[in-house]
């Protein structure tokens with residue numbers, strides 16, 4: 001009886017260790033809906049529902065993703081177009097949260113906004129006078145999170161931002177759930193990162209450069225040793241690129257070489273002089 005129990009425990013421990021060590025199995029945990037929106041090597045999906053921000057983030061995490069983060073205006077624009085083309089209800093939670101400490105002198109939380117995960121804030125798109133919730137005294141028991149929507153949806157009170165869409169507003173999580181204000185949330189999945197070690201910026205006519213690159217699985221952080229990318233030139237009259245990633249400069253001008261792996265694209269701008 002005891003032996004069986006110990007064996008059972010060992011089997012479970014063994015299974016857990018094997019799962020953790022095997023990137024293929026870890027990656028299988030990532031479950032991206034088939035009709036997810038793809039942009040620049042990332043996938044996005046809108047989920048309807050008046051969940052709390054924390055529940056929305058854990059729902060995304062369970063699927064191997066996270067609440068959406070916007071690295072720049074282009075990413076936000078692409079996701080917003082996806083949301084509006086499908087006529088999804090907004091505002092929708094995004095992966096931004098206030099991590100500010102409570103200030104006992106002013107009796108409120110200080111603003112310190114962060115993206116979920118390790119991404120640093122490089123781009124912000126708050127609506128007029130937002131974020132504003134933490135400026136009210138007495139915000140000592142609530143959690144503040146950001147949502148994206150039309151300017152008129154994300155501003156508090158009468159201070160409607162009519163000419164700013166999309167925009168972000170901060171919301172008291174509990175108040176939002178109670179009143180059904182935030183209508184949904186957007187999950188994002190980061191799949192692969194392509195990094196090119198020897199991308200040339202300029203080339204002379206006739207030059208050849210064979211690109212060396214690595215593809216990293218963002219879910220596991222491991223480098224895919226056998227993965228091969230495909231290559232494409234936006235202007236083959238300026239520079240050609242072979243199947244093995246060798247670029248040949250043909251004539252003066254500029255073009256972009258795309259290094260592609262499963263929906264992830266790395267763009268390299270080249271000027272031929």
Ligand SMILES: [Ca+2]
Nearest residue numbers: 069070071188
């Ligand atoms: Ca992102």
Ligand SMILES: [Ca+2]
Nearest residue numbers: 132133156170
């Ligand atoms: Ca607000």
